[in-house]
Amino acid sequence: MTDCTLVEAVRLALNHAMAHDERVVILGEDVGIDGGVFRATDGLWQRFGGERVRDTPLSEAAIAGVSVGLATQGFRPVAEIQFMGFVYPAIDQMVNHASRMRTRTRGRLSCPMVLRVPYGGGIRAPEHHSESTEAMFAHIPGLRVVVPSSPRKAYGLLLAAIADPDPVVFLEPKRIYRSIKEPLDDDGEPLPLDRCFVLREGSDLSIVTWGAMTVEALAAAEQLAAEGVSAEVIDAATLKPVDVDGIVASVEKTGRCVVVHEAAKSCGVGAEIAASIMERAFLSLLAPVERVTGYDTVMPLPRLESHYLPDTPRIADAARRSLSYS
């Protein structure tokens, strides 16, 4: 067991998958000799060669479209889009083709591909490098959307995504690419998709979040504990489909919920979760579901970024608002 960062865990998972399944191939810009701009594929080109670890020309549509073709032929392509801000040319291929290949051919052809995309803000990056438009993908039937929140989650969930027979959009929160280290056993054990994870147990309030925001949420829970409030923190992990059962179980216990996401508020995945809680746990609610999110503005440039992103005080305030009811 060695200490691993999240991006190192991604690399370990890719390495393991490629070593054990010859159908797995990697493609993307600068993933080969350069090892990826975030070093997520570092060393893989050297180990597995340029046929299986393929640098592509600068063509996001091509990266996704070629992956669709490869996948129908039984390969397991793991394609990398360098930043979420550049994924949009690939959306056509994901929405019009990857998500539908199985259903439109009644299972004759399928599309077991993974689209890996570093995403999210908090790294003071230039324009377009801090996007969180996860809701665009989460809205598409036939896709899965998965967001790891720690090195172990990244390792286990990526292995599961690669093994999954259907297309997965794997969003890697680059803000915590290197800031969290965990001991990790390279044992090839996947984590379950479609399931949320309880990061911290509590009885007064459920905080539901994912990705880099789990760090802020856990810090808020600590702060609230000092005020005598026991907050449960849940990592949704899979945004499509959301583990509504798991979240509802928590809200039935606590009666209160705060959903936290970086992405803009309107039509974010938080709205989906709030609606699901209302449908399934209405009679358990002591307070309205709160959402702490990015604002409905374009992601600002670095100087204002910290005002945009949800932080521990905002989350704690929302928790206190929730607790002021009933």
Added chain:
Amino acid sequence: MSELPLDPGATEDVGHFRVRRECFLDADGSVHGELPAFARDRSEVVGLYEAMLVTRAFDEKAVALQRTGRLGTFASSLGQEAVSVGVASAMGSDDVLVPSFRDQGAQLWRGVTMEELLLYWGGDERGSDFSGPRDDFPVNIPVASHVLHAAGVALAFKLRGEQRSAVCLFGDGATSKGDFYEALNLAGIWRLPAVFVINNNRWAISVPREAQTAAATLAQKAIAAGMEGVQVDGNDVFAVRHVVEAALARSASAPTLVEALTYRLGDHTTADDASRYRDDAQTSRHWKREPVARLKRYLTERFDWSKQEEEALLQSARERVEEAARRYLDMQALPATAMFDHLYEEPPKDVAIQRAEVAARSSQGERIDD
């Protein structure tokens, strides 16, 4: 195209290109060059002729079904039968066809049944679950996005070291899309075993070829991707087949772009009225160049094609089409829950819950499509 006024002493020529066009069987009946072997074989030629006739009969029936409310919007390939039959007849059974939405001639040759095509255009997903060619792609409605799929399939063959090729069909409009360029670029740089065929029927709905691009030919777009682009008379089934065969033969080492020149004699689809944007005189002129009559004249002149044989072929084509239409019309509709099946390999919980809702509503007699 005029050139920049640069100083000739300071410049040197660093690039040229050539685009060749092949035609064996011209519209006026003349034969050029030495015909390929298959063109000198009566049964082969009859096979090509029959395939084109069947395609045309199928198209006619499909349009009739649409006009009588029993089929959805349909894109007829009237006038373009030689392209689809020529391309498909050049392919091996192991190769993979990645068609657009006007390539039923190729799909039928490859073993897709008429009922399957009718099911697809009639709005039933079972139409894409081909009983014949299991690896072929279904119809592609978004323009040009499938050219990338063909590149991906070709890459799969290359990675596995298989002697197979991907063949992609698309129209002149598709060559303006980014996906087209990206796919060609990839195929060129990765040397993918692919043949890209432009079905240049001169019209992208109402936009004529002249308004689509300033490039003199569409074939020359291959040059930019570092591969050869070749033109062919798309109404000469011999030329089409021959060029695609040649391209397939060398596809393991180099991809090819083939521009097949033809003409869309019908409307874009049954939802279009071409008389709004083009004049009948032009269409009439192109009827004189159409592929089926051309081949019939050759058959008659070269192989004594008889009236009886003609009648018999037409009759059998009609019967086949009628039989397929009957089977299609008698087919039981999919249950409402079918929309949830095959969405994922294993339906996740939220999908399963919704499927159960729909199942309950359907069993109570409420049909979703009422």
Added chain:
Amino acid sequence: MKDFCLPDLGEGLDEAEIISWHAGVGDHVVADQPLVSVETAKAIVEIPSPCSGHIAKRFGEPGDILKVGDPLVAFESGEREDAATVVGEIPAAPRAAPAVRRRARELGIDLAKITPTGIHGEITLHDLETGVAGLEQRGSVQLLRGPRRTMARNMAQARDQVVPATLHDDADVEHWTSDANPTICLAHGIAAACRAEPILNAWLDADRERLTIHHQVDLGIAVDTDQGLFVPVLRDIGNRADDDLRAGLERLETDVSARSIPPREMLGATITLSNFGMLGGRHAALVVLPPQVAILGAGRMAPRAVVANGEIVVHRLLPLSLTFDHRAVTGGEAARFLAAVKKALES
């Protein structure tokens, strides 16, 4: 309409609780006809109609508390009043979160009857538990009214003002005959002690820093009834003969039981006696009721072992407890007072 307001019913009484109506809306009453019975601090009073007329409106139901000056009834006048008013009354729907509503259903509570205390104007879980219906799940609920309400307020006021200290002693009453009335004996004892230490028979006005030492001893006597605590006053005990005192005491007890004792009979005590020993208990630290400065408690008379003439004998002892307000009375004064009581009882 003419309003008839709650009149002033007695010295210092500023509110009354409606016990029962004797006339209904629409009834015609004549002047002086009994209109309503109300209860002031410890007494029930009947209020007559001030005039003749038809009752148009009653401003309260039994159990409601009105302040002096509040409208009590309205009589119909001859003129037509302007009837324009807000059309109907739109009751606000109770605001409560889903989980609170579910709990209310489980408890069988009507949310309309609960007063919300949530900061968003909503009914909280706490409101359910502590609202009447919630409480009725736990036990029987009664509103504090009449003597219990008065007691709650007076005792709180006492705690806020008085600085209490308590002395205990026992009086040897072995010599008492069977017809001795302990209350009367205690009254004599208190009268004697007040002569010895008059400062315990006084009223303290702490705000004005003024002590009024009374000339006569008006003894408040704590009476326990099923309605609660009553403290009628036996006047001028220092100057009355035994049988007069006895008769006076009996009359007070009768009036208290009948709830017919006039309010003024319960005002003006200068010192108080609580003969709780009739029920049980020995010594106690009692509550001094301002403006008084002392209260004497007598516990249960019982035979005890005592030392007399160097020997242990069994005599009846009467436990005595004197609680005094140390703002006005010194320990020495209190000790001498209690010694005087004991001496009077033992003689």
